[in-house]
Amino acid sequence: MTTSAKSVRGLGSAGTGTQHHIRQRVTALALIFLVPWFLYSIIHACKAGYEGALIWVAQPINAILLILTLSAALYHMRLGMQEVIEDYIAKSGSRQALLILNTFAVIALINPGCAAHERAWFTAGA
């Protein structure tokens, strides 16, 4: 007796595991270099107070590296959290809701970095 296609469709492998795995590794490779830079510079920026942090974020090299760090980290975070949700949340509704929330949260977190850069450049130009 064979299983009817309609009873297994949507339940087995979604066919996206390899892509997920590779993207998780590629973002990890980038983060090996970006995270040590981020740790080093965030300590310097934090020790210099508001003015110092603004000067730090206004420098193009820091702006570029900060955006790269945030992008790689947020992509990596989204993949990782997706895996945690899929592993532990069995109920279809809550699972779907959390997966959507995960995407929203990560996209929302892109904005603070952009806002800080806009502020820094606006202040520098004023």
Added chain:
Amino acid sequence: MAGPGRGDPRPLSPHLQIWKWHWTMAGSIFHRVSGVGLYGGAFLIGAWLISLATGPEAYALVEVIAFSLPGQILLFLWSMAVLYHLANGLRHLIWDGPMVGFNPGVASLWSMFNFAFAIIGAAVIWSLASFY
């Protein structure tokens, strides 16, 4: 014959109480725990950047919270989580790429090393940060 529907429960990963504690499983579990912790930490970095974008008053408030005792403890734990996830993440890449380190003795030692790296590394970074 009607098969299971889309919403039916699927097998889940085994939960913590299934496992006997040993170094390599602790290493694996803390990779996930530190990853989830860093997800939360990203919101704190977001709050710091928003305060920077908002202005000196908002930034001062974030500074007060960050330099308070609970804030410092949280930041120390964050730095430990970053270092642990970084070291153990490198190990994952070495597993996937050159495929070395699967021997049980080596695997246990490597897990211990990653924990030590996170704790000692965070302590070194914090002492350097407070001296210079």
